[in-house]
Amino acid sequence: MKISTIKNTMLSVALVAFSLGFVIDAQAQYKAYGDNIIFNGDFSLGDSLWVIEGGNGTVSHSDTLKFEGVTAGDPWALQSYQSLTAEQIAALAEGGDWELTFDAMSPSGAKNFHVFLGEVGGGWARYWNSDNGNGTGDVAVDGEWKTYSLNTFITQTWDAMKIGFEVAGDNADLMIDNIKLRTVKNNVVMNGDFSQVDSSGALVGWSGGTAVNGEMHFADIPGGGNQWDVQSMQTFEQEQLDSIYTPGPYEVSFEARTTEGTQDLHIYFGETGGGWSRYFSAQGEGKITVDTEMKKYILETPINETWDAMQVGFEVNFAAGDLYIDNVSISRITEVAPSAPAIALSTDAGIVTIDVTDVGAATYEVYFADSAFTDVSGGALVATVSGSELSATHTIPAPHASMVKTYDAYYGVIGRTSKGTPGEMTSATINTATSVAVNYIYELSADAVEAAAGALESGVVPAATALASFFPDDYTPFEINSNSLVVEGSAAEGGDVDASAKFWVGFENITGANMMVFYAEMMDDIVVPAAAAENGGGGWDFDSWEAGIGAYGPDFITGSDHQSFESGEEPDYQLRAGLMDVNGPYIHAWDGDAGDPGYNQLVGNSATVADTSADGMVRLLTILSTVEFSGVNTAAADFVYPTGEGVSTMMFNVAINDNDGTGRDYQGCWSSKCTGAWWNTPANWEVVALVGSAAVVSNEDVVSTVPLEYSLDQNYPNPFNPSTNIQFSLAATSDVTLEVYNMLGQKVATLLQNQKMNAGSHTQTFDASRLASGMYVYRISTPNFVQSRSMMLIK
Numbered sequence: 012m013k014i015s016t017i018k019n020t021m022l023s024v025a026l027v028a029f030s031l032g033f034v035i036d037a038q039a040q041y042k043a044y045g046d047n048i049i050f051n052g053d054f055s056l057g058d059s060l061w062v063i064e065g066g067n068g069t070v071s072h073s074d075t076l077k078f079e080g081v082t083a084g085d086p087w088a089l090q091s092y093q094s095l096t097a098e099q100i101a102a103l104a105e106g107g108d109w110e111l112t113f114d115a116m117s118p119s120g121a122k123n124f125h126v127f128l129g130e131v132g133g134g135w136a137r138y139w140n141s142d143n144g145n146g147t148g149d150v151a152v153d154g155e156w157k158t159y160s161l162n163t164f165i166t167q168t169w170d171a172m173k174i175g176f177e178v179a180g181d182n183a184d185l186m187i188d189n190i191k192l193r194t195v196k197n198n199v200v201m202n203g204d205f206s207q208v209d210s211s212g213a214l215v216g217w218s219g220g221t222a223v224n225g226e227m228h229f230a231d232i233p234g235g236g237n238q239w240d241v242q243s244m245q246t247f248e249q250e251q252l253d254s255i256y257t258p259g260p261y262e263v264s265f266e267a268r269t270t271e272g273t274q275d276l277h278i279y280f281g282e283t284g285g286g287w288s289r290y291f292s293a294q295g296e297g298k299i300t301v302d303t304e305m306k307k308y309i310l311e312t313p314i315n316e317t318w319d320a321m322q323v324g325f326e327v328n329f330a331a332g333d334l335y336i337d338n339v340s341i342s343r344i345t346e347v348a349p350s351a352p353a354i355a356l357s358t359d360a361g362i363v364t365i366d367v368t369d370v371g372a373a374t375y376e377v378y379f380a381d382s383a384f385t386d387v388s389g390g391a392l393v394a395t396v397s398g399s400e401l402s403a404t405h406t407i408p409a410p411h412a413s414m415v416k417t418y419d420a421y422y423g424v425i426g427r428t429s430k431g432t433p434g435e436m437t438s439a440t441i442n443t444a445t446s447v448a449v450n451y452i453y454e455l456s457a458d459a460v461e462a463a464a465g466a467l468e469s470g471v472v473p474a475a476t477a478l479a480s481f482f483p484d485d486y487t488p489f490e491i492n493s494n495s496l497v498v499e500g501s502a503a504e505g506g507d508v509d510a511s512a513k514f515w516v517g518f519e520n521i522t523g524a525n526m527m528v529f530y531a532e533m534m535d536d537i538v539v540p541a542a543a544a545e546n547g548g549g550g551w552d553f554d555s556w557e558a559g560i561g562a563y564g565p566d567f568i569t570g571s572d573h574q575s576f577e578s579g580e581e582p583d584y585q586l587r588a589g590l591m592d593v594n595g596p597y598i599h600a601w602d603g604d605a606g607d608p609g610y611n612q613l614v615g616n617s618a619t620v621a622d623t624s625a626d627g628m629v630r631l632l633t634i635l636s637t638v639e640f641s642g643v644n645t646a647a648a649d650f651v652y653p654t655g656e657g658v659s660t661m662m663f664n665v666a667i668n669d670n671d672g673t674g675r676d677y678q679g680c681w682s683s684k685c686t687g688a689w690w691n692t693p694a695n696w697e698v699v700a701l702v703g704s705a706a707v708v709s710n711e712d713v714v715s716t717v718p719l720e721y722s723l724d725q726n727y728p729n730p731f732n733p734s735t736n737i738q739f740s741l742a743a744t745s746d747v748t749l750e751v752y753n754m755l756g757q758k759v760a761t762l763l764q765n766q767k768m769n770a771g772s773h774t775q776t777f778d779a780s781r782l783a784s785g786m787y788v789y790r791i792s793t794p795n796f797v798q799s800r801s802m803m804l805i806k
Contacts, residue, residue: 041201043340044110045194048099049174052113052190065089067179076187078178085179086125086141092175094131104168107345110195111174112160119183120154124176126161128192131171138163144180152185162195164345196262196342199251200323203265203339218324219243226337234331238277238293238674244324246283252321258387260313260344260431263291263323266337268305275300275329278310280341283320285575286688290314293326294500294676301334311344313431315387349426349434356422356439361415361446362406365394365422369401372426372434377403380421381568386436390423391684407568408448410700411658412707417444417742417770418568442743442795444720445568449487451700451708452663454654455517455528456481463528463634472622472632478530482515483708489514491667491679498687499678503669508627509536510669510677512556518652518701524616524636525650529588531556531631538629539670540590546612547587547599551668551690552675555589556631559689559696561662562650567698570684571662574694576603582647583662583693584610584640588619588633596621598633603691606644615639657703664689664696721796726777726789730803733780737762737789740772745793749775752788759787779804 050060058072067089068081081089095103103109111128123144129137139148139161150159174192178185207215208222220227220243232241247255255261263280278297281289290312291297299308323341327334349372357364367375374397378390394403405422409415420443426434455463459481466473479486492511493502503510515530533556541553551557563581565571576583583605588598596619602610614635622630637650653659664685669677680689682697689695702708724738737749749763759782762775777789784806790799 041198041203043196043198043203043338043342045196047191047193048102049093049190049192050099052192053188060093061091062094062175063091065179068184074188076176076190078176078185081179081182081184083179083182086177087179089179090127090175090177092127092173095172095174100168100170100172103165103172105194106165106347108162108195109165109192110160110162111190111192112158113190114156114158114188115150115152115186116156117152117154117183117185121151122178122183122185123149123151123180124178124185125149125180126175127177128163128174129172130169131173133169136167136169138165141177158189166347196340197254199247199254199341200245200339201248201251202245205337214243216245217243218245220325220336223335226335229325229327229334229336232274232327232330232332232334234328236328238328239326241328242279242324242326244279244322246320246322252317252319255314255317255321255341257317258313258315258425258433260311260428261341262309262311262344262430263341264307264309265339266305266307267299267301268303268335269301270303270333270335272332273300273302274327274332274334276334276336277326277329278308278323279326280312280323281321282318282688283322285318285320286691288316288318288686288688292499292501292687294674295497296501305335305337307338311430313427313433315392344430344432346428346430346432348432349428351435351437352424352426354422354424354437354439356420356441358441358443361408361444362404363420363422363441363443365403365405365424367396367401367403367424369398370426370434371398373398373429374427375401376425376427376433377405378423378425378436379405380423381418383421383438383440384423385438387423387425387433390421393683406446409445410448410567410660410698411451411702412447413658414567414700415445415447417442419743444742448700450489451702452516452518452527452661453482453486453702453708454652454704455519456704457521459517459528460519460521460526463632466620466632467618467634470620472620472630475532475630478515478632482517485708486515489516489665489681491665491681495679495681496683496685497677498666498680498685498689500669500676503677503679505536508534509671510534510667510679512667514556514665516663516665518650520652520654523638525638525652526617527560527635527637527650529556529558529631529633529635531588531629531633533629533631533667534627535629535669536627537671538590538623539672540592543591543593547597547601548591550587550589550591550597550599553589553668553670554629555587555668557666557668557690558586559662559664559693560584560586560637560650561693561696562637562648563662564660564698565662567660570698571693571696573692575691576605576693578602578606578644578647580648582606582640582644585690586635588631589668590621590623590629596631598635600635600640602640602644602647606647608644610640610643610647612643615642653701653703653706655703655705658706659701660698661701662693662696663699666690721793721798723789723791723798723800725800726802730805731779732804732806734776734778735802736774736776738772738774739791741768741770741793741796743770743795744768745770745795747773748792750790750792751777752790754786754788762789 063070065088125141126148140146202216350370353368355366377394379393380390423436512533517528541548541550561583616636619633641647664682666680684695722740726735746765751760
């Protein structure tokens, strides 16, 4: 009886022999082993736990397993094996790649024997077959001691199992020693056991730390400054980069200890330079607290993205002390992938529902694109659902109600195991309408601009009700709360009281400065300002808000294609506003040095004023002169705002940082596209409407000219003689057939035959002058819609 079935088929690979030493493969994969599950594999305890069976020779276990005086017969007529315990079988049941190694030689000069790992009784199923000396479990040795290995992917275990050696296939004697059965993983990290040092004593492949007894040692960590001020990194060579591929789960493991108390470290695994994107956040799962016991720490990540330059290492300057680190490993998790799930799509009022058929995956990921794609790299992740939910919804909101349209939405769904192994993707498409976004940026009146300017002059933030009065009554502020995406650290421990914010955002066309106005109400139970500085002062690490703005408006379904800051006709900027010791509130901007000479400074003719009088809240009013950007970088286009009834769009996002005393421990983001690299990746921002002061701002007041669904209306007039009008609506460009039948089901007229027609409302005239009086049926057919109605002709 099987106690664990991981897959229905068993896989094995051929036997290989190698000399002892450090081995890598063509993609810089370094071996990393798990614990040996064989008991007494070096025979230091004699025959303990080893069984002898068969009479075709003698067997002894004194320091070495010896088969002597062998008489040829069936291979199993002389054997020694170890019956696996429940604990050993449970270890194998974890599955994955395993390697059996042993030393062997024949005093007779040559020997062939069979290695058995598998079921006891039953079908005697095994992982390596025997085939007259040519099977995957048949081993040929000579008269010299060598190390041999057999590898397999464990997919199945049984109630009763054994591992052993069947040696009676020929007359030669055999000696075996140092038997090990272990998990084996291909480790991306070079010198992860810190066994290699150069002539100066520095660790080979690492930028810092010193070698002490085969461990990496950080001594006399000061604890003041940034966590990365003391670090050791390994920058990956091209071969290592080639060995990390998507999609798929990886495991990062290491051992660590300190000599006294506890010590924090950050395991950095990710991008070198650029946005410094990483798989484990510095204040979340990537921050590890170690104590004086050397322990193994394991982190897992479903890698969906890699970069041209990558590194792994440790940032350790959290507190004074020391650290020891050993056995660093990055390996791909090998397990059986889920099957491709069946999916069904439906749409209602611009919201698409994706229903998934369960195939046993732990989670299912839903990807979206506006064109067909064949793997997850071609889409954007829009939902993750558990194996119990099996349903997700998704919508693309039009920035303004006047921009509602229909489009073809493409979806792909994959299942993942609990460790992150992905299955094959299932694709589907549906024609749907967009929904309507609730947030927008509003044109401010002269009174509003005057009030904001007065606030800057007086240094006093107006009352919240006064500021809100400059926006429409039903204005919905941009909001970040406990339901928003967490892109750095972990969710605020105190919930929305600890870290949340609302933003009222406007623009003006009065002063010539093309100003944007941000009014923020930030909830924060512990306010920590940045240190005084002449620029942003590293404000990202302290209580502050950040924004991304772009002076261009791409199609809102596809969004920006900028993977980094750009300048010229489509410039992007990052903003940050907050409190600063001594210097007071600030507004800082950066363009990623995309411009020439680039923008990275406090913004001229702009300012932030603050109100901290209410417990647990910081109110910030910021006026930003956007023409200052092109004043520095003359190649950058200016922001242009609509006025009156005008509506346009721009790129936008906003985020908040929370510091409760020990550095940033949370960053929450408004955009649904946010990643940890949103701050310099405009593709993570949203297309947001700029709405003129006289434009319609209530979604209910705008009637889209594009129908939101297919329909076939009742003809008019009805009854009719001799002609009538047939009206229908198309939600998308479609091939249309429109036919008329009599009550016997006979077709009497074809008005349209597979005619391509645009989305919208259409009217077709039907002339029935040649037909007799009576009831008739008209029927519309498209690839996505079929409907019939009846009409009466009276002559």
